[in-house]
């Protein structure tokens with residue numbers, strides 16, 4: 034009795050500590066140790082901290098900013114091709130230390146770089162808290178300094194400050210902070226900037242990415258929300274844009290953008306009380322693809338909850354078309370300083386409408402510019418593509434930090450999928466797809482999310498924050514570059530670790546198909562030459578051509594094949610016969626139930642932790658110490674458990690974590706008024722325990 038209680042408690046805690054993936058978002062494979070031969074490494078300076086930052090891919094090389102150095106690293110071998118060294122002068126270092134900064138900060142961290150021509154290089158560094166930029170010309174042996182200029186507004190003072198830069202038509206667009214104390218955030222392109230110290234323009238932002246698209250340059254960041262009028266403060270994620278032919282306004286608007294606009298990004302689990310992931314951490318670049326039969330340009334982003342709250346992470350996608358719609362919609366405005374932020378009626382918007390790309394912005398009337406000064410925020414938040422996150426996770430162990438995408442990977446059926454690589458702050462990389470992204474209208478998956486978490490790979494020791502990811506294709510291969518502060522590794526994009534046909538198809542990995550001729554799970558490119566020989570079904574995870582592959586049992590399949598030992602009897606290409614919806618559901622969590630799940634899991638773990646601690650402290654003292662071992666090393670236990678569950682069953686993995694119970698039993702209790710900040714702990718406790 035006593036021991037069975039412990040077993041139950043243990044399995045619950047392990048389920049919780051492994052992270053609360055929502056239904057069917059448990060990784061199908063966990064790879065905790067990569068083969069040495071599958072990994073390439075670059076260590077940089079082995080004695081000092083490098084603070085690597087990926088700056089630019091240059092053919093089969095990549096340029097990486099580091100402490101006092103730009104490394105040119107071969108993507109084929111991860112060996113150093115060349116380096117550019119730029120140390121701060123003794124005077125600058127002395128002044129930096131005099132102003133109270135540490136030895137570590139008083140170095141030159143290279144944060145901005147652009148290859149301007151075949152042999153020209155533009156580089157900016159923090160230069161011991163006195164940012165500078167330099168123009169170099171590369172000759173056969175070395176980099177020759179051509180010009181040096183102030184980096185104020187082009188590069189942050191503090192290497193840890195998040196900023197982003199992009200070159201468009203020979204002009205550098207930077208989103209960063211100026212000033213020694215970092216109090217002056219700006220989006221800058223000589224000579225135009227956002228208004229200084231105007232919180233309606235930028236309010237303590239952290240910038241994560243930027244790129245140009247058509248006539249505009251887009252910036253992604255998070256900032257303190259001016260429109261949030263409740264007590265306390267809240268951070269929201271934004272997309273902003275400026276027009277690349279903005280010339281500034283007349284007279285007093287001379288050095289200011291006339292086209293700067295921003296909109297909120299909405300990454301949330303829908304419901305009566307949506308659960309928001311408010312803080313953007315990174316984005317991919319723009320991806321062109323076919324989704325549900327339609328062409329679209331989208332970006333993927335990683336979003337998290339605030340660092341001082343329950344840790345939750347999500348990946349959302351946004352369509353460029355939806356971003357345009359938000360910018361074409363109403364402005365958000367405030368009548369008086371303490372009134373609510375409301376949509377501005379279109380009758381109050383002057384002509385020409387502020388924010389549009391015009392031929393000569395210096396001729397804009399004051400009406401337009403005065404309105405623009407107060408109205409840069411759009412009323413509509415940009416909705417997430419497919420209306421919900423693609424991957425959601427809460428974990429006590431880690432958060433998502435970075436994302437990269439290998440776009441539109443073609444499968445044996447000719448369908449294409451974006452493969453997402455998501456990095457965490459504890460050394461792992463997760464590979465995931467939206468299996469429904471190809472479903473055509475009429476299909477019950479159309480316009481929905483069916484998240485498939487294919488694998489989770491431990492790339493760096495636990496506790497290592499992954500700071501950059503890059504999917505790169507060379508002539509020979511495609512790989513994933515994984516960057517931490519002090520080490521860079523490249524790993525394979527796929528592992529195809531499956532023995533049988535059924536297991537291989539069940540991976541739902543767009544890279545992996547089962548070769549019927551050679552009887553192996555492979556990523557061979559030849560699958561495109563002879564599709565009939567290769568079995569793959571990314572959407573459903575099974576195929577009747579695999580002797581061991583069986584569809585998930587549902588009402589309809591039960592009727593079709595009453596004997597579960599017999600293969601199903603229907604035509605292989607008529608997949609609509611199976612009603613997949615009833616078993617392999619899309620995550621149907623609502624915002625409330627998710628908040629509830631998160632809260633309860635935290636409470637449970639606290640309570641369980643206490644009980645377990647108490648029980649084990651009593652038992653361990655006098656009994657067999659082996660009983661304690663699974664708890665001492667939860668990873669080992671966890672990996673064992675997962676390895677066991679890796680043998681594929683006919684049934685889809687059933688999530689037997691206690692939290693689901695709560696979710697389903699509480700779906701109707703919408704009057705709980707839940708939010709992350711405001712948790713009705715008593716009520717939840719009562720329901721759950």
Ligand SMILES: *[C@@H]1O[C@H](CO)[C@@H](O)[C@H](O)[C@H]1NC(C)=O
Nearest residue numbers: 077078079080081082100101
């Ligand atoms: C490592 O960095 C330190 C400090 O910048 C420098 O003195 C040392 O020479 C570097 N070592 C190598 C191998 O580059």
Ligand SMILES: *[C@@H]1O[C@H](CO)[C@@H](O)[C@H](O)[C@H]1NC(C)=O
Nearest residue numbers: 091094096105114115148171
């Ligand atoms: C980096 O190294 C490669 C190979 O040596 C070279 O082709 C490329 O031009 C280099 N890039 C820069 C910016 O130095």
Ligand SMILES: *[C@@H]1O[C@H](CO)[C@@H](O)[C@H](O)[C@H]1NC(C)=O
Nearest residue numbers: 299301302303304307414420
């Ligand atoms: C964000 O999206 C969710 C779900 O699509 C929606 O319920 C919610 O109202 C949206 N929030 C905002 C601020 O637009």
Ligand SMILES: *[C@@H]1O[C@H](CO)[C@@H](O)[C@H](O)[C@H]1NC(C)=O
Nearest residue numbers: 278385390391392393394396
């Ligand atoms: C803007 O400039 C382009 C080319 O310089 C010209 O064709 C166009 O008519 C101009 N538009 C306006 C509204 O002046």
